[in-house]
Amino acid sequence: MSNLNIDHIKNNTFDAIVIGSGISGGWAAKEFTGKGLKTLVLERGRDVKHIIDYPTTNKFPYEFEHRGEPVLSIKKENPIAARCYAFKEDSMHFFVKDKEHPYIQEKPFDWIRGYQVGGKSLLWARQTQRWSDFDFEGPMRDDFAVDWPIRYKDIAPWYSYVEKFAGISGNKDGLNELPDGEFLPAYPLNAVEDYFKKSMITKYGNRHVISARGAHISKGSQTFYDQGRAQCQNRRLCQRGCPFGGYFSSNASTLPWAQKTGKMTLKPFSVVESVIYDDKLGKATGVRVIDTNTKEVTEYYAKVIFVNAAAINTNLILLNSKSSRFPNGLGNDSEVLGKYVAFHNYSARISAEYDGLKQFTTDGRNPVGGGYIPRFRNLMKQETDFKRGYAAGFSAYRSTDNDTSGIGEELKTQLQSKKLGPWRVGSHMMGETIPKESNFVALDTQRKDDWGIPLLKISIDYDENDAKMKKDYIEQLTEMFTEAGFKNIRPNRASQAPGLDIHEMGGARMGNDARTSILNKWNQIHACKNVFVTDGACMTSTSTQNPSLSYMAFTARAVDYAVNAMKRGEL
Amino acid sequence: MERRIAIKQVLIFAGGMALLPSFLKAAGKASVQLNNLDVGIEQEKLLSQIAEIIIPKTTTPGATELGLHLFVLKMVDDCYDANARQKFMSGLKSFEGLDDAALKQMVSDTNYGKSSISEDAKAFYRIMKQQIINGYMNSKYVMTNLVKWELVPARYNGYFPVKA
Numbered sequence: 208m209s210n211l212n213i214d215h216i217k218n219n220t221f222d223a224i225v226i227g228s229g230i231s232g233g234w235a236a237k238e239f240t241g242k243g244l245k246t247l248v249l250e251r252g253r254d255v256k257h258i259i260d261y262p263t264t265n266k267f268p269y270e271f272e273h274r275g276e277p278v279l280s281i282k283k284e285n286p287i288a289a290r291c292y293a294f295k296e297d298s299m300h301f302f303v304k305d306k307e308h309p310y311i312q313e314k315p316f317d318w319i320r321g322y323q324v325g326g327k328s329l330l331w332a333r334q335t336q337r338w339s340d341f342d343f344e345g346p347m348r349d350d351f352a353v354d355w356p357i358r359y360k361d362i363a364p365w366y367s368y369v370e371k372f373a374g375i376s377g378n379k380d381g382l383n384e385l386p387d388g389e390f391l392p393a394y395p396l397n398a399v400e401d402y403f404k405k406s407m408i409t410k411y412g413n414r415h416v417i418s419a420r421g422a423h424i425s426k427g428s429q430t431f432y433d434q435g436r437a438q439c440q441n442r443r444l445c446q447r448g449c450p451f452g453g454y455f456s457s458n459a460s461t462l463p464w465a466q467k468t469g470k471m472t473l474k475p476f477s478v479v480e481s482v483i484y485d486d487k488l489g490k491a492t493g494v495r496v497i498d499t500n501t502k503e504v505t506e507y508y509a510k511v512i513f514v515n516a517a518a519i520n521t522n523l524i525l526l527n528s529k530s531s532r533f534p535n536g537l538g539n540d541s542e543v544l545g546k547y548v549a550f551h552n553y554s555a556r557i558s559a560e561y562d563g564l565k566q567f568t569t570d571g572r573n574p575v576g577g578g579y580i581p582r583f584r585n586l587m588k589q590e591t592d593f594k595r596g597y598a599a600g601f602s603a604y605r606s607t608d609n610d611t612s613g614i615g616e617e618l619k620t621q622l623q624s625k626k627l628g629p630w631r632v633g634s635h636m637m638g639e640t641i642p643k644e645s646n647f648v649a650l651d652t653q654r655k656d657d658w659g660i661p662l663l664k665i666s667i668d669y670d671e672n673d674a675k676m677k678k679d680y681i682e683q684l685t686e687m688f689t690e691a692g693f694k695n696i697r698p699n700r701a702s703q704a705p706g707l708d709i710h711e712m713g714g715a716r717m718g719n720d721a722r723t724s725i726l727n728k729w730n731q732i733h734a735c736k737n738v739f740v741t742d743g744a745c746m747t748s749t750s751t752q753n754p755s756l757s758y759m760a761f762t763a764r765a766v767d768y769a770v771n772a773m774k775r776g777e778l
Numbered sequence: 779m780e781r782r783i784a785i786k787q788v789l790i791f792a793g794g795m796a797l798l799p800s801f802l803k804a805a806g807k808a809s810v811q812l813n814n815l816d817v818g819i820e821q822e823k824l825l826s827q828i829a830e831i832i833i834p835k836t837t838t839p840g841a842t843e844l845g846l847h848l849f850v851l852k853m854v855d856d857c858y859d860a861n862a863r864q865k866f867m868s869g870l871k872s873f874e875g876l877d878d879a880a881l882k883q884m885v886s887d888t889n890y891g892k893s894s895i896s897e898d899a900k901a902f903y904r905i906m907k908q909q910i911i912n913g914y915m916n917s918k919y920v921m922t923n924l925v926k927w928e929l930v931p932a933r934y935n936g937y938f939p940v941k942a
Binding site: 395398440441444566611612615618 | 831832833834836838852853856857858859885886889907911912913914915916917918920921924925927929930931932933934935936937938939940
């Protein structure tokens with residue numbers, strides 16, 4: 208019996224455990240295995256093998272029974288998932304179905320999840336911008352949250368490191384607020400995006416419209432061929448999974464890379480119930496895993512544990528990791544775990560038309576969508592009655608005349624020879640929200656999921672600052688559109704619940720002070736040094752950039768630190 | 779062997795939509811599997827006639843050949859709520875019992891919004907025309923022959939010159 212036990216422990220012991228296989232977990236897997244560590248990667252969902260498990264990837268629109276539209280019964284059963292723009296007939300198999308994984312909304316929160324190997328890295332919008340010190344110094348300058356324990360110089364080399372491998376397209380725009388990176392060629396702005404860029408610089412001087420920077424291989428090279436990835440083919444069918452590996456996903460890039468080392472063990476259908484903390488040793492020894500099919504409980508052990516379950520589920524795991532040392536959740540001496548959750552305010556859009564430049568249209572497709580307007584509000588100094596600011600997407604396309612008034616031959620002619628109409632332009636806001644104690648996630652004390660894990664209560668809402676910022680976005684963009692000579696300007700203030708931005712962040716924030724934060728400057732739990740969090744849960748503030756690139760950089764940096772610390776015998 | 783091919787061809791008609799082979803089909807019922815709508819063979823025939831008036835066969839295929847009336851049924855059955863389905867079915871009645879010329883006139887009058895047309899007929903026609911166009915533009919024939927859709931464009935030009 209004792210021999211069996213010893214064997215069991217030996218078989219279930221790894222150098223490192225990574226919880227989650229999404230964008231940050233995939234990076235942890237690649238970095239650990241690349242440094243020779245025997246690594247267990249745990250994924251609660253099913254396996255999704257690159258290409259093999261992309262069932263819709265090469266389908267034409269007419270091969271979908273409802274031409275892309277999810278049927279009504281599916282929409283009704285999944286009101287949350289169905290609100291996501293990417294939830295369509297070609298991609299809905301990559302979304303968590305509402306009923307299968309319930310949670311409690313104390314306030315409306317659309318929690319969009321992808322429980323499978325690769326997680327949401329299959330579905331993301333692939334926008335990648337670096338943070339700058341305007342972002343890292345934000346909380347200190349504007350007096351909210353806590354000071355970030357790092358600055359741009361700490362993370363800059365790691366941005367470079369991950370960008371070279373992931374493949375990021377962009378221009379070197381020379382903006383202090385949006386540092387340049389290791390870029391592949393940018394996807395160019397089209398005629399009207401370019402026109403808007405020039406007209407904004409002339410009018411304002413400090414409002415920039417740049418080519419969106421995205422995780423697409425705009426130019427193939429050996430770095431990517433070695434990963435089995437080819438140049439992006441401008442399909443813009445990314446949500447199906449890309450057979451070319453043209454955009455970055457864990458499935459196409461980091462996970463197969465880790466697999467090739469022979470050091471990775473990937474276990475799908477393995478939900479982590481908790482991290483095991485040993486009071487005597489004063490550190491975590493492993494994780495307790497429930498097989499999602501058989502419900503069998505297994506423990507796995509390792510010297511170091513990375514929690515990359517996606518922001519909110521990482522909070523859930525830590526909150527549920529209770530011990531006599533940590534009765535309120537792992538590393539939660541400060542009692543801030545689960546609190547100060549923030550997100551991006553995507554609740555306003557604006558559209559218009561432009562009558563000029565009719566000698567041009569576009570041909571082919573731009574995989575990164577068009578332009579990006581970095582934050583200009585309250586950038587150098589406070590200039591409004593709200594804190595922080597917003598970035599914005601900006602794109603233009605040439606419309607076609609949609610006259611379908613006829614019938615018979617006339618209608619056929621109308622449909623086959625659509626005339627070009629005016630250019631249409633559109634923008635959406637991506638506002639920074641202020642992390643607050645009152646925006647939190649917590650374990651429900653009664654209800655549990657099918658695996659006996661407490662359900663999560665989510666209590667997150669917009670505030671007055673968000674409302675003021677939204678109003679300013681509409682005003683400023685209306686002015687900018689007017690200035691550019693756009694017509695039929697139509698603001699769309701229709702709100703959406705937090706969560707649908709899919710940029711939820713925080714809950715296990717980084718900070719210098721263990722009394723007010725969970726993680727230190729290395730993404731290491733202050734009070735449990737062999738557990739690291741490098742997904743969205745670690746974020747002290749949100750800034751306005753799309754966050755995934757920062758998670759990649761944090762992860763690579765933290766693995767490097769963890770492995771060195773292990774060599775020094777510190778973990 | 780040939781029978782198998784024939785069944786296969788029937789099954790993939792109109793792009794992925796499963797048609798019921800006759801031996802599985804209840805007598806007098808529509809040729810597509812429907813979960814919500816109760817459509818008889820006569821109504822299916824009428825839908826096919828209306829569809830053909832909207833998108834007729836010319837030098838290129840028309841609605842019937844492309845199975846668009848069945849696509850409309852599939853869409854209404856699966857993607858519309860009970861209220862819209864009810865309006866669709868009751869509006870269809872307004873088109874019943876007309877000879878070819880009268881039907882053509884009725885479709886034309888509805889299309890151009892003649893004041894004599896009932897709200898029911900208009901409600902039916904809005905859905906019918908929208909989905910006929912949807913099915914037509916997203917049909918294999920149109921997407922590969924008339925208004926081509928590319929799976930792999932492999933290019934992007936933001937300053938593509940418009941031919942004068």
